[in-house]
Amino acid sequence: MINLVWLKRDFRVEDHAPLYYSQQNERPTLFVYVIEPDYWQLPDTSARQFEFIAQSLRSYAQALEKLGGYLCVRMGDVVELFTKIHNKYPIDTLYCHQETGNDWTFSRDTRVFNWCHTAQILVKQYPQQAVFRGKLNRDHWQRKATHWLDSPTLPPPSKINSLLNFHSGLTLLDKYSGNDSFTATEMQSGGIAEANKTLNSFFNYRINQYLFGISSPLTSVTSSSRLSPYLCYGVLSLKQVIKQATSLRVDKRQKAGFIARLHWHSHFVQKLESEPRYAIQAVHKSLLNMRNDEFDAQLFERWKAGCTGVPFIDACMRMLNETGWINFRMRAMLISYASYHLWLDWPQTAAYLARTFVDYEPGIHYPQIQMQSGTTGINPFRIYNPVTQGQKYDAKGLFIRKYIPELDHVPHCYVHTPWLYSALKTDQYDKPSCLPDDAARRAKHKISEYYQNHIDMTETQRVIKTHASRMKNKRKKSTQTTSAQLNLL
Ligand SMILES: Cc1cc2nc3c(=O)[nH]c(=O)nc-3n(C[C@H](O)[C@H](O)[C@H](O)COP(=O)(O)OP(=O)(O)OC[C@H]3O[C@@H](n4cnc5c(N)ncnc54)[C@H](O)[C@@H]3O)c2cc1C
Incomplete structure (x- = not known):
């Protein structure tokens, strides 16, 4: 035996x-x-x-x-x-x-x-x-x-009794046996040595910049721990990383911010474990049909390719397509833009994003997608303004210019809103199908109308009872001194 x-x-x-x-x-x-x-x-x-x-x-x-x-x-x-x-x-x-x-x-x-x-x-x-x-x-x-x-x-174990020698x-x-060739040209490498190298560089140096750098797509590449693929494929043990992080002698706020997120990992996965429907249907049953009557396939293709005409959205998507990773805030903005501004139902956009992520962890992915798309019925709507997000996190337009060479010649004052630059030819870079502010207004109207007419409060109570964090009040207090990103949850 x-x-x-x-x-x-x-x-x-x-x-x-x-x-x-x-x-x-x-x-x-x-x-x-x-x-x-x-x-x-x-x-x-x-x-x-x-x-x-x-x-x-x-x-x-x-x-x-x-x-x-x-x-x-x-x-x-x-x-x-x-x-x-x-x-x-x-x-x-x-x-x-x-x-x-x-x-x-x-x-x-x-x-x-x-x-x-x-x-x-x-x-x-x-x-x-x-x-x-x-x-x-x-x-x-x-x-x-x-x-x-x-x-x-x-x-x-000190020694293994192996059947094979x-x-x-x-x-x-x-020999990959899947049906796509969706590789990332600049993705993180797998393996135990790479995992330890990433962990050590974060714990020894990078953690000092953690909360300052995680929100911008430019700085997060090095400020964020970048441990996600190693945690989601178990190259590193989550428990071991939490223990190591707890014993670090670094700035308390940086350390607390990082450890909090490690705890969120299990908090989110537990949602999918408790209700596997999270991966296939709106978790709030009143919201099952909110977006299923219109799906614009052309807008979906433009979003996937990073060609929506909104530079900050497109640069984020192109980075993700090329590297297989982007920071939390930009993931949230990408799905929110698809769900609200483009009014695309989340199952298809969620599958696409999952495919782009090297660190795809269904238990984090689907609950986050539903939170950011307004289908949990218990989280506030997160309709990001991609222009102000861009101006805040890429003030000089460096990130946009890195990923969208078509905008090289556009003067700085138009880099976040090239549709206002009359010399831009549409064969170089498309105009958005609808301007972001107008699209957001339309989405707010649609969603509040739908909520007013369809929300069953008993179902809302069920979702709260099954999934809501019991740490809410404590967390709110502590976030006042940590990062604005925490407020997203
Ligand atoms: C729409 C959407 C989809 C997402 N899908 C995934 C996914 O498939 N896989 C995945 O690992 N993360 C996912 N996240 C969460 C988060 O964006 C990534 O964990 C993070 O960007 C990974 O980079 P990092 O390891 O440098 O993060 P750090 O900020 O250094 O965090 C350390 C670790 O904490 C955990 N963590 C961080 N943020 C969260 C969070 N918001 N919720 C739960 N756990 C968190 C992760 O394990 C992460 O590796 C998603 C977020 C959104 C908004």
């Missing part, structure tokens, strides 16, 4: 519960990662995410080998592959981390665990965030989360 460690989004050897606990018995262990072609066909997945995973898995294989373990990579359906393995090497226990993914991964997990049950294989699943399965009362979440985050982290199938990582 063997142990099977099933890797999903957890490519590290430190604080890795499945790896650690699988070595507490005498059985040899097989470490498996399965490339699932059906997953990589989904509209919210992309080649850039696969590339990051492939890099991280290669580095994981090296780390495992140092402990005496070897990695097996296969491509196909997980249940079919596990059945084959089980026929050859009977599996006693399947060890894995709990995953809060999209609808597809949830049904895949259900199939795998049902199969284990039928084949009488024991399943040991461990959380890697402060996220809890099953019906959860939000009043108790904070206490449970604190308890879990305070519990000790696990060391890597060689890595198998690593070359499959060179």
Whole structure:
């Protein structure tokens, strides 16, 4: 009999519960990662995410080998592959981390665990965030989360009892099985060494600029921690990063701002875990049909390509397309612009953004998308003015000029509003379909009319009870001295 460690989004050897606990018995262990072609066909997945995973898995294989373990990579359906393995090497226990993914991964997990049950294989699943399965009362979440985050982290095992004595199938990582070629030319690299390098540079130097720099797309590239892809694919342990951050001797406000966001990670993922509908439908049931009667495909294409005619929006989208990352405020502005100014329903825009993000984490992504699109029914409308945002966070227009060379010749006073510059030819850079102020006015009118006529307050109470943070009042007090970004939540 063997142990099977099933890797999903957890490519590290430190604080890795499945790896650690699988070595507490005498059985040899097989470490498996399965490339699932059906997953990589989904509209919210992309080649850039696969590339990051492939890099991280290669580095994981090296780390495992140092402990005496070897990695097996296969491509196909997980249940079919596990059945084959089980026929050859009977599996006693399947060890894995709990995953809060999209609808597809949830049904895949259900199939795998049902199969284990039928084949009488024991399943040991461990959380890697402060996220809890099953019906959860939000009043108790904070206490449970604190308890879990305070519990000790696990060391890597000193030695691995491996079934294999060689890595198998690593070359499959060179063969992406998805349906797009959406790679990012300048994306962050995956792997344990890269993760540690990023973490160390942030903790040793960059954290001092954290709250000053995170709002602008220019400065956030270095001021923000840039840990998101390492956290979402489990190259770093969230718990370990929180513990390390807590013991840092740096400016208290910078440290508190960073740690607060690490806690938000689990707070948001818990929303999707508690209500998986978040990924497919408006969470407030009265708002299910708010935007579904009109979807302008042409506007959608212009938004995706960074060609809406509004320079700050377009520069942000082009940066995202090229690098696979942009800061929080600009993500919020991009989706808000699509949902309000362009009145595009969020499921398609959310899938596109997910595909652009190397750090796509469904549990953060969908709740954020719905908050910024006004479909939770409990968050205030966030209709950003892209011109004033641009003037505030890119006062000199450097960011715009970096990503929109068509505007090189436009005088500085028009760089945020080129539609006012009469010498601009439309074959160089399009005019917006509707001026931002007019589009915002129209959206406010539509949304308040819809809310007035359709909102069911019982449903609003249900959403508050299930999902709202119980930290609200405390947080409001503390934000007065920290960052304006906190107010967005
Ligand atoms: C529409 C929208 C979609 C988003 N989708 C994702 C996503 O798919 N994956 C993702 O990791 N983040 C997502 N975010 C949250 C946030 O933008 C990113 O976590 C952040 O920009 C990543 O950069 P960083 O690691 O340098 O962040 P830092 O500011 O350095 O934060 C450190 C970590 O805290 C967590 N964090 C930060 N902000 C938030 C937040 N608002 N909510 C929850 N956790 C947070 C992340 O794990 C992040 O890596 C989204 C935000 C919006 C508005």
